[in-house]
Amino acid sequence: xxxxLTHPTTRDExxxxxxxxxLASTSSDELLHWTEWTVAPGEVKSEYVTLLSGxxxxxxxxxxxxxxxxxxxxxxxxxxxxxxxxxxELDVTLEEGAHFEFGGVTLGGDVKLQEFVTRVVHAEPNATxxxxxxxxxxxxxxxxFLGRIEVVRDAQKTDAxxxxxxxxxxxxxxxxxxxxxxxxxxDVKCAHGAAIGALDEQxxxxxxxxxxPPVEARKLMVRxxxxxxxxxxxxDAMRDQMLEGALAELDQGAL
Amino acid sequence: xxxxxxxxxxxxxxxxxxGLTLSVGAGEVHAIMGPNGAGKSTLAYVLGGRPGYExxxxxxxxxxxxxxxxxxxxxxxxxxxxxxxxxxxxxxxxNVQFLREALNAQRKQRGEEPLTGGEFLKLAKEKAGxxxxxxxxxxRPVNVGFSGGEKKRNEMVQxxxxxxxxxxxxxxxxxxxxxxxxxVGEGINAIMRDPAKGVLLITHYQRLxxxxxxxxxxxxxxxRIVKTGxxxxxxxxEEQGYExxx
Numbered sequence: 051x052x053x054x055l056t057h058p059t060t061r062d063e064x065x066x067x068x069x070x071x072x073l074a075s076t077s078s079d080e081l082l083h084w085t086e087w088t089v090a091p092g093e094v095k096s097e098y099v100t101l102l103s104g105x106x107x108x109x110x111x112x113x114x115x116x117x118x119x120x121x122x123x124x125x126x127x128x129x130x131x132x133x134x135x136x137x138x139e140l141d142v143t144l145e146e147g148a149h150f151e152f153g154g155v156t157l158g159g160d161v162k163l164q165e166f167v168t169r170v171v172h173a174e175p176n177a178t179x180x181x182x183x184x185x186x187x188x189x190x191x192x193x194x195f196l197g198r199i200e201v202v203r204d205a206q207k208t209d210a211x212x213x214x215x216x217x218x219x220x221x222x223x224x225x226x227x228x229x230x231x232x233x234x235x236x237d238v239k240c241a242h243g244a245a246i247g248a249l250d251e252q253x254x255x256x257x258x259x260x261x262x263p264p265v266e267a268r269k270l271m272v273r274x275x276x277x278x279x280x281x282x283x284x285x286d287a288m289r290d291q292m293l294e295g296a297l298a299e300l301d302q303g304a305l
Numbered sequence: 306x307x308x309x310x311x312x313x314x315x316x317x318x319x320x321x322x323x324g325l326t327l328s329v330g331a332g333e334v335h336a337i338m339g340p341n342g343a344g345k346s347t348l349a350y351v352l353g354g355r356p357g358y359e360x361x362x363x364x365x366x367x368x369x370x371x372x373x374x375x376x377x378x379x380x381x382x383x384x385x386x387x388x389x390x391x392x393x394x395x396x397x398x399x400n401v402q403f404l405r406e407a408l409n410a411q412r413k414q415r416g417e418e419p420l421t422g423g424e425f426l427k428l429a430k431e432k433a434g435x436x437x438x439x440x441x442x443x444x445r446p447v448n449v450g451f452s453g454g455e456k457k458r459n460e461m462v463q464x465x466x467x468x469x470x471x472x473x474x475x476x477x478x479x480x481x482x483x484x485x486x487x488x489v490g491e492g493i494n495a496i497m498r499d500p501a502k503g504v505l506l507i508t509h510y511q512r513l514x515x516x517x518x519x520x521x522x523x524x525x526x527x528x529r530i531v532k533t534g535x536x537x538x539x540x541x542x543e544e545q546g547y548e549x550x551x
Contacts, residue, residue: 250393250395251356252393253393253394255353255354255355255356255377255393256389256392256393256395256447257395257398257403257407258354258376258377258378258381259353259354259355259377259378259380259381259386259387259389260381260403260404260407260463260467261378261381261382261407261408261410261411261414261467262378262403262406262407262410263378263410264376264378266406266410267378270398270402270403270406271395271398273397274395274396274397274398274446275397277397278397
């Protein structure tokens, strides 16, 4: 339950898949800094995070702690598509009847390492959470999702779901899924699923047989794959923007 | 239109087609019938360019071009269509979106202008109506949650939209009830009965041929065409079985 108070290394369970070199070269202040948000009871907070490629630091670690009041709703949608090491971490505590919606996409090649780390505490009854993470990696890149769900003793009627799928476009790319469920209440629903695979060759042939060139067919399949993570974005224009922004980072050479 | 000469093909070292020769002219509908394991689906996949098959001998010429040298999407742009026996489900990819992209990719390859969204929807509506497929189904992900019959009708809607010169239809009749069979048969006639087009129908049964009258019927067994005749051959097969006839 306690924060990592000392400088993290890959020996720490929560940092086991991270970039050791990056951690060693970065100050504790930066790694251990938490941004704090509060969602007032009944309020809705929507955040769209895009950490794309481009001229930026070698890596980034962003950690945000959020307290969601009774009946509040927190929505976070994020794309990690750049950096040598990118880590986006959310620590969310839900009061009664609150909801947390998370959609995350990692997308990268080379030796990029991109990871989402979430901890969701269902601290009171009737709170719900839904997390959907999609990883698309090529080259020797890695996409990770470390998702922890904690349901305290009184948090009856909790409904928590977590789903992670990784699409590896080339041999050599990898993905790690680390779901952790800690449940102390007895009347709850907690679902989690993880799958790692390649593009469906049968589907690609079907699309090609209708006239789609291979790169277009693969791009269409990747679009469908990552769209899962953004399906809960209610604003159509924002959903398109998130989807197109992520797809623009797709290396044509990997398709 | 389609000239298949001495075609030999294998998969994982297993020889399936063993010297198949067949020629379909413009304006003709040919049916291929044959027992299970004869190589009917292999023929369809080889013509469509599915990866995994090795062509060890022979040639296929389509409208004067070497079909086997083309990638699957190039075959489509050249006017070749394969109707799948088992249409593939693709979650997350909508029918209309993919068909519009596919059609416009074909048009681009042929040096034609792309269709606008409105023009495409009008075309899709017309063809869905022809096959009595609800337009809402075309907006859903490709074949996901479709019944067997809906998948086959969707194949024919796609054929109508893409408007190919030549279609190989692999057991398009399987999984269809009697009403759907008539709709699909009439759809094939409406889309493909044309002096400039050709069709190769692969089927187990005579019943589709009641609606789509073939000009020529072939019997495929052991990877080769063992008998060729007129429409009466299909009736003969239905009555006496493959063993007696071929």
